[in-house]
Amino acid sequence: MSREKFYVTTPIYYVNDVPHIGHSYTTIAADVLTRYHRLAGRDAFFLTGTDEHGIKVQQAAEGASKPPQVFCDGIVGQFKKAWQALNIKYDNFIRTTDVHHEEAVKKVLQDLHDGGFIHKGKYEALYCIGCEQFKTKSDLVDGKCPDHKMEPEVRSEECYLFKLSTFQERLLKSIKKDELKIRPLERKNEMVSFLEREELQDVSISRSKEKVSWGIPLPFDPSHTTYVWVDAFLNYLTGLGWPADRRNFEGFWPPDVQLMAKDILRVHATIWPSLLMALGVELPREYFIHGYFTVNGEKMSKSLGNVIDPIQLSRQYGADAIRYFILSEFPFGQDGDFSIKRLEECYNSDLANDLGNLLHRTIPMMEKYYGGKTPEPGELTTLETELREKASGVVRRLDRLMGQLKLRESLAEIWTVVNMANKYIDTAAPWALAREGKTERLATVMYTLLDCIRIITILTFPFMPETAEKIWSQLGIRESLSDQTISDATAWGRIQPGTVVTKEKPLFPRIE
Ligand SMILES: [Zn+2]
Structure with a gap:
């Protein structure tokens, strides 16, 4: 029997700006999920990357007096540095300027054109240049985009349109029936009511090359370049090596979870699945929409000067402290x-x-x-058997919680084991046993403590890989930590008596 698989994606990040803590949040979550599912014995694939075409990048490159490709290369370097600083290990970093991606986009557009899904026309609609998205009247607040506080332009130009309108019923049905599951539930309900309320319009998939030169030319009309969203969505396919690498594609498709913030849910719930339907490719299983960050109660923005640089932050506190904090502070899925x-x-x-x-x-x-x-442990008392039962209960609950992306709750469960172990020290009082010469009991207590730390280390590994490795090395266990599975965390007595533990520097020196 083949193993279960897990394919997770982050949105590809737009390179008109450097990475900040918001990008880090999504990417850390994807990394933790990947590491967890590997621990649980699944074959996992984690895709992230960068979205590099479009008018905003073109303008940002002009502003920096650089050719767009050189400009993109520079920002991409910063993203990769940030992910390295945060201990993030992706399986592929896709760039929409990768040659195989560009070729695949052209092939898709040609296929859609040949299949009758693309027609030439005019598009007139409200368009927010900040969002790079079309808006409906009901999206606006006082006639302005609520995110960018500016009036959208009325766009009318010759372009190629994708027949999004023909997919409305199928989209609504897939989302309603959770074939394409959107979570948290309130986000699903928002999309369902949107699709019940608004009539989907065919969507422009091209720009005139005169206006947007930094994009992939349409194969059937090179005087147009591809609309940035269509180009970007296809990364989830090309990031697996599609269409050339059939084996990798068939091994991991469809995505089990696509992570995103709410500002890009609507395009992901309309254009992206419709493109897949038109191509005859299976839909993603789930979108998980996480919340937004404020910093000290304020919206993060360059003008306020409160944008947090993940590299600097991890230099100061360590990657694992950031990973732990960012996932434990508030529920994933809420602001x-x-x-x-x-x-x-x-x-x-x-x-x-x-x-x-x-x-x-x-x-x-x-x-x-x-x-x-x-030491070799002696007989167990109820103190040990209770500790074992409770810890095993945590491991059993973890798989369900992680499957629901309850990352904060999962950490809280793991921390109950940490606290139980600390309490066990107080109750069993090894120092008293040593003083009273109760050697067999002392050996059992110390062995149980080490075994419990071993289990905690396996469970924290996905969340804090560097710390877990350090603890593992202090325990002196010969097998490598990355070879451990979740079943090793439910089994007790896995430390060979005689294994030598070593004291190292404190893992987390207190901040005064
Ligand atoms: Zn906007």
């Missing part, structure tokens, strides 16, 4: 606020106190009582 003050509080309480202390209490006792050598 939340980011503040350095909360980051530092969370660092001190959850990381330095809870997790850090567990290690800094256990390892020195091991050195003191056993010279670091893991």
Whole structure:
């Protein structure tokens, strides 16, 4: 039997600007999911990348007096640096300027044209240049785009149109029946009511080359370039190597989860699945819409000067602290606020106190009582059997929570094991056992503690890979951490007596 697969995507990020903490949020979540599903024994593929065509990039490159490709290369370098700084390991970083992507886009457009899905016409509609999206009247607040506070242009130009209107019923049905699942539920309901209320118009898929030169020329009319969204959506296919790499494509398609923020849900729930239907390709299984960030209660913006640079942040606090904080602070799927003050509080309480202390209490006792050598455990008491049962319960709940993208709740579950282990030290009081010469009991307690730390380490690995590796090395276990699976986290007694633990520097020195 073949193994289950898991394919996750982030949106490809538009390169008119450098990476910020908002991009990091989505990408960290995708990385954690990928690592978790691998741990759970699935074949996982994690795709991210950059969206590099279109008028805004063209203008940004002009503003920087650089040829667009050189400009894109520079920003892409910054994205890759940010992902490296945050311990993010994608399986592919797709760029819409990759030659094989451009060729695939041309082939798709030719196929859609040949199949009668594209026709020439005029398009007249309200268009927000900030969003690079068409707007309906009901989207506007006081006649302006609510996101960009500017009046949309009325666009009328000769262009090629994709027959989006013919897909309305099928889209509505797939979304209603969760064939294309949209979560959280309120986002699904928004899309359902949108599709019930508004009549979809055929959508322009081209711009005149005169106006937008930085784009992929239409194969059947090179005086037009491809509308940036159509180009961008196809990355989810080409990022798997489609159409040439059939094996990889068939192994991972369709996406199990596509992550995005709410500003791009509508285009993802209309144009993207319609393109797939027209191509006869299976639809994605789920979109998960995460919330927006404010910073210290304010919307993040360049003019306010509160844009957070992920590279600088990870240099200061470490990648894992950022990963932990950003996912534990508020539920994935809801809006939340980011503040350095909360980051530092969370660092001190959850990381330095809870997790850090567990290690800094256990390892020195091991050195003191056993010279670091893991003892052979004796008989278990109810104290140990209860701890084991509760921890195994957490592991069982984790798969369901992670499947629902409840990342914050998953971390909270793992932290209950951390807290149980700390409490176990207090209750079992190894120092008293040592003083009273209860050697067999002492050995059982110290062994159980190490075994519990081993399990915590496996469970935290997807969230905090660097920290988990450090703890693993202190435990001295010979097998590699990345070879461990979730079933190793439900099994006890996996540490070979005699294994030598080593004390290292504190994992999370307190921030004063
Ligand atoms: Zn706008």
